[in-house]
Amino acid sequence: MLLATSCERELDFKYHDIAPLTVIEAELTPAGASVAITLTTPMDEPMDRTLLTDASVTLADLTDGRTYVLTADAEGRYRDSAPGIAGHDYRLTVERDGCRYEAEASMYPPTEIVSLEFNWIRMPYDYVAVLEGKFLDNEDADGDCYWIKLYRNGEIYRWGEIDDRNAKDGISTFLTMTTRKDTGEEEDDTVLYDGDEVTCCVSPVSRAMHDYLEALQNDSNGPAMFTGDKCLGYFIATSPVSESIVFHPDEIPEYK
Numbered sequence: 648m649l650l651a652t653s654c655e656r657e658l659d660f661k662y663h664d665i666a667p668l669t670v671i672e673a674e675l676t677p678a679g680a681s682v683a684i685t686l687t688t689p690m691d692e693p694m695d696r697t698l699l700t701d702a703s704v705t706l707a708d709l710t711d712g713r714t715y716v717l718t719a720d721a722e723g724r725y726r727d728s729a730p731g732i733a734g735h736d737y738r739l740t741v742e743r744d745g746c747r748y749e750a751e752a753s754m755y756p757p758t759e760i761v762s763l764e765f766n767w768i769r770m771p772y773d774y775v776a777v778l779e780g781k782f783l784d785n786e787d788a789d790g791d792c793y794w795i796k797l798y799r800n801g802e803i804y805r806w807g808e809i810d811d812r813n814a815k816d817g818i819s820t821f822l823t824m825t826t827r828k829d830t831g832e833e834e835d836d837t838v839l840y841d842g843d844e845v846t847c848c849v850s851p852v853s854r855a856m857h858d859y860l861e862a863l864q865n866d867s868n869g870p871a872m873f874t875g876d877k878c879l880g881y882f883i884a885t886s887p888v889s890e891s892i893v894f895h896p897d898e899i900p901e902y903k
Contacts, residue, residue, distance in 0.1 A: 675882075681725070706740075708737055733757075748874075749874050750873045760849060760890040765777065773827045774828040778823045786814075790810060795821055844891050844892070846889055855872065
């Protein structure tokens with residue numbers, strides 16, 4: 648006891664001061680291109696998500712040779728309405744403050760969501776509503792990857808990445824634990840109430856994007872997605888599909 652108590656001391660963590668890094672979050676979908684540019688925030692300061700609008704952003708369709716110049720909208724996002732075309736290859740170029748960043752991505756076609764359903768699963772502490780989603784997976788290809796995003800009443804709720812290792816007969820399945828039955832013991836960021844709408848969005852992505860998302864889940868910046876000067880972020884070209892389900896706790900069956 649004496650040894651344990653005598654070793655207590657206050658730890659004073661000191662972080663290295665480094666110049667902010669550019670962060671690029673870019674998506675190309677059938678609805679067009681959207682690019683958000685921010686800077687990293689020092690660890691001892693509040694998160695700053697101010698969008699930067701002093702960059703030059705272009706998107707080149709490497710398959711048909713066209714190039715699009717993206718312009719910042721009132722929100723601060725760089726956009727262009729030209730739809731991404733499945734099977735085409737694209738290069739995104741961002742130039743800002745004397746630096747140049749480039750990333751390439753192939754446009755993935757959409758999958759199809761087959762079903763969404765809730766089931767109560769008994770846990771030692773309470774019943775938990777588990778959302779099960781099923782969607783089509785290409786049986787002729789191995790290594791397909793997907794970004795799963797769940798929205799609660801239009802706001803992001805959960806997200807994660809999966810691949811097709813557990814696919815069976817052309818169907819991939821994901822399971823997500825959501826709310827407890829006793830909502831009084833649940834945190835506001837996880838609780839679901841009767842009538843809440845949960846929307847599932849499934850986006851096919853590359854293995855590199857899968858690994859990037861997996862790293863984020865483990866509190867890492869992940870592999871570099873851009874070449875050129877050092878930056879963080881990603882560029883994906885994908886065709887998201889969405890389906891919604893309304894949460895009615897009294898109508899949910901118990902999983903057997």
